[in-house]
Amino acid sequence: MTTSIVKSQELAANFDGKSEIKLKDIIKSLPKECFQKNRRKAWTGLVINVLLVALGYASLVFSPWYLLPLAWIFTGTALTGFFVIGHDCGHRSFAKNRWVNDLVGHIMFMPLIYPFHAWRLGHNHHHAHTNKFDEDNAWHPIRPEVYESWAQGWQFSFRQFILRKLWWVGSVGHWAVVHFTLDRYKAKDHGKVKLSIAVVLIFAAIAFPTLIATTGIWGFVKYWFIPWMVYHFWMSTFTYVHHTSPNVPFAEADKWNEAIAQLSGTVHCDYPRWVEFLCHDINVHVPHHISTAIPSYNLRLAHGIIKEKWGTYLHEECRFSWSLMKQITDKCHLYQTDSGYLSFNEYFNSK
Template identity: 70%
Template sequence: MTTSIIKSQEILVSTDLDKDQIKLKHIIKSLPKECFQKNSRKAWTTVVLSLAMAALGYYFLAISPWFLLPLAWIFTGTALTGFFVIGHDCGHRSFAKRRWVNDLVGHFSMMFLIYPFHTWRIKHNHHHKHTNKLDEDNAWHPIRPETFENWDKTKQSAFELFMRKRLWWVGSIGHWALVHFDARKFEKKDQASVKLSVAVVLIFAAIVFPSLIITTGVWGFIKFWFIPWMVYHFWMSTFTIVHHTTADVPFGSAEKWNEAMAQLFGTIHCDYPRWVEILCHDINVHVPHHISTSIPSYNLRLAYASIKENWASYLHDECKFSWDLMKKITNECQLYQTDIGYITFDKYYAQK
């Protein structure tokens, strides 16, 4: 392999390093400086795009006959996912240079989804610090057999049903409900911010939900908010599980965890239909985001092209979103044996 000379930073980056020698700083230094540059025009264009597409989606919902509603729901819910990605950039302070702008836009974009901005920001940053680390990663993470055995029968049955019946698409709803509304689950220094974010979404819901029901009825609430919100969670759950889950992606215990390889090989690039990628601001181009959270969403493709050029041999194979992909993940990645890898429920029961 060749050595890439990064003249602007006057460093040498060897792509012939042993994987245990690779540090995140090596990868970050190999990226063009342009990847980290914030562009106000591009950032606010994502806001305008999401607002326009959501408005178009709701117009589509308002005029559609019943047989076109599924298409309208899918489009509108996907457009709403774009608001989450904008909040995602704000949470990583990569949307704007000023923190107050990030906080303001983050709260605005995520309140439509009833997602408390600061609670998500704090928890999500923990995921980045501990990606694919057993017992630490708080995003989608595998369940170990010993953990499964300590659950009561009801919880075991629910988890097994969740995986066998391919209910991954509701996974983020449970995470949203259980993790993001209780300030007591956060450090004292963060509790004021958490309470503020929870208050923002509760006030929004207290105003919008009754107004929607009064003007359009219960069916209007379901039609205009609940089902698009469920579509958003379909994408939220799907992106989250696909980003880091396949049978050959390891989750390491703390003493064996390699930060750089967790981000390079443990983060998977998946191609989705182009219209989904546009509405969701390229969140699927996820490897560079795990190399550095300071890369704005509109620079992810530039960064990924550089990573593929310099670090291709360390990357996981790319995949394409499909029902077969989701079947493969849910069929194979059910329980996780430390230092061995994923096993199925059937193999787990056969071993007992």
């Protein structure tokens, strides 16, 4: 039996609805410094991020064609930092005043065409039901019985998506399907969702025709679409890696424990330092799942304390690499309740 399987079974065993560990116990173990908002750090981070995005666009204007790929990667990654700042705003950890969080969140999300309130409301549901089957709306694996219930065309499409390693466009579909319809939200929230949708549609209605009129179709692709796709590469990758590994357990509602889900169901992955800097340490994800009140600039402090006090419950840390993505996409295809992931080969061989 491999170490990976042993670790998976150990973590899955923690998913016990009768566990005495409570999320509030973990939160209480963290010092107050982890939760303190720092206006200087928050606004300095925002200003630096804006300047870096401006630098990215300047590089797109002046770079020769052979340096454009580097300029696209830099600009798209810096735009991902916009999302992370908006992410803090959505959790009310950027500023003390709610209206400031809402205003900054909308501004940061506008270039990404992300409706702020639509994302915020749905994302909070993910935190309330992390790694719970049929409830977690950010990412959950497909169970064999669900896969078998699909028509052959859907089965084929899903297999091709995974086997051809197309995880990096996954968040584009999530963005398009989830964030622009009202039926996913409570009636009392429809006004806020409509406002956020209107904000990004008005931005697109002004910015896109202006960009095309001044730079042509190629300018639209060069200055918006490709950086936007780089942003979605990171969005897809962060989400996928945060909650996907042969060792990460998922649970039915009656076996799900809130505290254990946040500790054992979230993966800490180290990325190149330039990515972590531009994306405000969103990769330090376990403390964010322990409490969304922790600002992004305090995540590393909280993570060190969580490792010290609750390390036995944590998934082993990993480092981003193409071999890591190959391991995940080669193994994590279907999820069998109580035993973990199956590859398609394992699934078909067992039938």
